[in-house]
Amino acid sequence: MAADAPLFHRSASAASDPRRDHDAGRVAASAWREGRLVLGALADLVAPGGCAGCPAPEAPLCADCRGPLLAPAAPAVPTPAPPGLPRPWAVAAYDGVVRAALLAHKERGRRSLAGPLGTALGAALVAAAGEASARPAGDLVAVPVPSSAAARRARGGDPLLRLARRATALARGRGQPVRLLPVLHQSRAVADAAGLDASSRAANLAGALAVPTGHAVLVRDATVILLDDVVTTGATLAEAARAVRAAGGRVPAAAVIAATRRRGSFRRVDVSPPGFLD
């Protein structure tokens, strides 16, 4: 939340200069919106029963904040798409209450959000599996992108795996015979992706993931849908797809909860999402 601090400082100083009233108003409104998210986070600490996206008392998300997670899944291909990227399906943009909810679940261990977030991932999985099933080949398998060992230790488990279990159960309930197989592992350390452009991210990730030899038989000749929480540049999903294909799997699609976007369409922006790189 360090990035929020300058907003409040700018708001206070700008408001003292009448020539900057317009900017001050805009900044103040932005600060208020950011403040709602901060208040939501604080509320989570003192009264974990409230909404993770705003100060409303409904837990874990109020009806307004749940809305963006209930949208139908749509393809969310970053521009430019890295070579080998399976087609990602997403239900929401990675901003506002969706970003707040993902971070609360992942960074602050708010497990009650696994319900709505897992359901959203499930909707994306159903859509991705529907596309993949149009050309059926072998078993239908969902493979989550792994968190690093350090992240799992820091967070007391793998938050994405919790969501993946719910998503897979939902997809099975909707008639997709998909099995969850968490067979991907991080085979070497990677640098923090913050500040890296798309090509640097791809180089940073090359060869970072693998399916251990003993597990390759599980995905060989299977149709694999990758699962992650957010797609930004697509570098992580492309590397995960490379690793699964190296083990003999077919990877036509991926399912994520949210995609970074700008001006109404999904596209790449250079921010670090809470992917396995964190």
Ligand SMILES: [Zn+2]
């Ligand atoms: Zn809310």
